[in-house]
Amino acid sequence: MTTAAKIVRFLVFFGAINLTILVWYSDTFKRVGNFHPPEMEIRKSLLKTETALRTAREEKPTPSNWGSDMTQSHLRGNISTSNKITATTPGSLDREHSAREIKPNTLKTKTESEQNMREAHRFVSPDMEAALEKRSKSWINSTGLFIMTGVFGRTGNRMFEYASMYGIAKRNNMTPVLLANAEVRRVFRIPDYIPHSLPPGVKLVKFHEMKYAFYDNRTETLYKKGQSVQLLYYLQSWKYFHNVEDDLKQHFRFRKEAEFRREINAFFDIALLELGMNIKRDKVTYIGIHARNWKDLHTNAHERGYNVAPSSYYTKAMRYFENIYKNILFIVLSDDMSWCKKNVQHPRIRYNPFNDSILSLALLGSCNHTIMSVGTFSWWGAWLAGGDVVYFKDWPKPGTYLWWRTNHEDYFPPNWVGISG
Template sequence: MGEYATLYALAKMNGRQAYILPEMHRQLAPLFRITLPVVSGDVVRSVPWRNYGLHDWMSEEYRHIKGKYVRLTGYPCSWTFYHHLRQEILQEFSFHDHVKEEANRYLAGLRGQRRNVTYVGVHVRRGDYVWVMPQVRKGVVADKAYLEKAMGYFRAKYQEPVFVVTSNGMEWCRENIDASRGDVYFSGDGKESLPGRDFALLAHCNHTIMTIGTFGKWAGYLAGGETVYLANYTLPNSPFLKIFKPAAAFLPEWIGIDADLSPLLNGTQRQKRPSPQSLSPSLARLVRCNRTFGGGRSRGWCQAKAGELVTD
């Protein structure tokens, strides 16, 4: 989604026609009413593209991208690229009717006897990040205390909040999120659900609690209410900060709650290294790099194709 939104915005800035790759279309089209045309594989292979790498925040030079056929690369997901086009981006990421209906039907079923319900989507990123954050990025994932603080914020502010928890580590969530108040519901009957279904549920809530990762970030962006996020979740010397600027990742009005870095500082956060098969594709590429975030040849090898710009 970040790559699509960035491509959409940069094409407008540069007066170009944007095209997306078939893989991106396959990922996004089942959920959203996206409009950018798809370039065929034969065309991709035959056109003399100029590769143009992007870092993860907007820079002035991106307003003046040269070349007739430009392939954007990188993992851009910063609001600084596209937030000035927010309404257009929201239109691009409008859900198909059947997706909206399913999400709203599920949420309506949680209302019960509540008259003034406020839905808060909660996304807890676990999976490969449980190992990658401490071992590769010198950071932490969200813990029980963070989620209690974030949920406490909404409980204090809204009369009848309902928390809808989604995660790729639902067992951990059920063990660490207190559901005794009767206001917490685990998506998928407490088991991992389909990512598209979970995302639609989050985006149709009134507000968002995210942890780390772009899944929760985009859910908060589409939901449009208050978003609480895990802040300062890496050590100051984290190599991740070479390519990631928190101010460019989280909207100024979003509410950050500082992470507890003590397990990392005390050396108590040790996780077994996962197999390459269990990693997400992007993280598998990063882990395989000799200099994961250091630039140079390995940085280029880690890049992904974001999309194409073509001069009319």
Template sequence: MGSGWRIVSCFHSSNRFGTARKIAVIFLLLAGIHYTFFYRQSLLDSLNRNPSHKYNCSSIAYQDKIGIKRNKSVCVKFGGGLGNQLFHFCFGYTVARKKNMQLIITRKNILTQYFKLVPIYWKHYDLNADICDGLPLITDKGYDCGYDKKLEHLPSDQNLSFLGFFQSWRYWKKYENELRQILQFQDNILHEAKSKFITILSKYQKYEGIEIIGVHIRRFDRYDTDEFGKNNAPKEYIIHAMDYFRNLYKRCLFLIFSIEMKWTKKNIPQTGDIFLVEGNSAPVDLAMLTLTSHTIMTVGTFGWMAGWMTQGKTVYYMHPATPGSAFSKLYSNYSDHFYPGWIPME
């Protein structure tokens, strides 16, 4: 009896498990149908109705997992001064533009304070300003600080994060008109720049006939060349560049901008066609430089951006690095850095 009961009992137990499996399969099928036709759409509708809650760290990962598509993102580690950060933005914008991705700009980025840039996250995402820190960096010690073709062929089906210097017009030549339209100064900065610009010009009689040239003097340190191999532009170059414009136009006015005015006053002859612009913030200086007609830059990305934004004649110092130095090795070809048509001088 006992043995027979056990056999029957096992039979009935096996039958129960088979029924349970059938019920489980049916339940999973119904759950899949419910998710596909009802819950997933309900989730999408809910997210669209509440954009402020549309994304956070967990929902991004969850939506990726369940197959809700979004554009992949481009992050650039912004750093350095205003000129460097503008190069970072132009590079990141172009990568995202070419690959139909989204460049991430957070509210803490200084460019959103200086320019009319709308902070961009994953659409309305605004819960974690450091979201880019969670993405793997694109790193390769072989990358060129000027132009590197390898960066043109990165995948568009994954998030991309960049750290470094991408200082070449070649990356974004195709989109530079778009970039100039996007990089509009905030109204308060442009108003201050124009007000000071007009005040300076009012000191000169009949200034309408004067060709106005912006001069940006960058000094890295107290030495002409630092241990890394970066060269400061010598005073002879600056005087030579100003004489170039004096010979080109009948009347010139040079507006000189520099954080090293002590060096400038000591080394640049203070002739009647020179005005030293002092006491401004970096964005106001840059905005004033773009109001001039032409540019004399020394070295550095701030002066570079001034020339590119102004779009007049730009003269640059042709020896920014000591040959064979560590700094010179970061750029395989300076023509990839300096904009075509600009005028090299020494």
């Protein structure tokens, strides 16, 4: 009986340990809501990716020149983020993170030359492309290892996935792969030197990020494994791709660039006419405002940390820019425009007239500066625009599931300014 009792106690103890490990694993790797897909969604996504891989291999033979590329640099005139990452531990949390307040000494306006430099990244001549293509040959496929991501989320999520994959690939001298039917390829001018499929026989080892918006420094040494890698899941930190920003500012040029530019310029002209602003379009400072209210999330999203910015936040943010620039025109984009028209108001404000989400992203990216809210659409609109960026400092809701999985230092670039609601 004594022996039997010991065996029972051992089994109970062993079961408790296994349960603890299972809970820890689920808490660390399983995604929730828009950012953390349930296990079944992950399996379906992986199956979709693997099916697309097989299809791509069957439809298109492996290119003989895997090392060819057309890497491009941006010509915007504003300085890129330093290649040196601020020394932080990926697991560190700085909940007293405060934004730098810019002391406005004089009001500023965009001169014509500044505006031209801001727009210059939208045009790359053949000579520039040839020079930029040559630059990347030093690292593409230098190890014979490949890297790609899964297919998760919508456009903003997938931009993070591609950008991070590209930055991690360069850091590890691996070849990034983006499937031919990927949404990012359909929307943006991803250069053809990025392979459209894996070579036959290449097997991918899955790499799981630790948390939602935490930089995972294990990605810096993937090459040591000597294996090709599939990255999971969203990789939402600017630190993953700070080393390739020049390239990405060209990769993320819209395929419908000329069409979008005509529509956006026409909208700007009508807005100035309606407001009675007797001033040339290129003399105006455009401030994009993205106000997301999470209308498409499930009912318990708020409890998990998906809070939204109140109207007071937008008032403070607009006042912030009014203290720095003149000849301002605010442009509002939102998933809840009726709320914005009641709560985000200003004498010089106009609301997004476009129903196309990609054209709306181009509109946000065409502004000089950005007031962002929450979500990856907002993040990338600000990144594409460049200039000054104000973000909602009180996201996620403190003490929640998402809050513990988000590090502001890793998610928001250091030159972006946080403002509370």
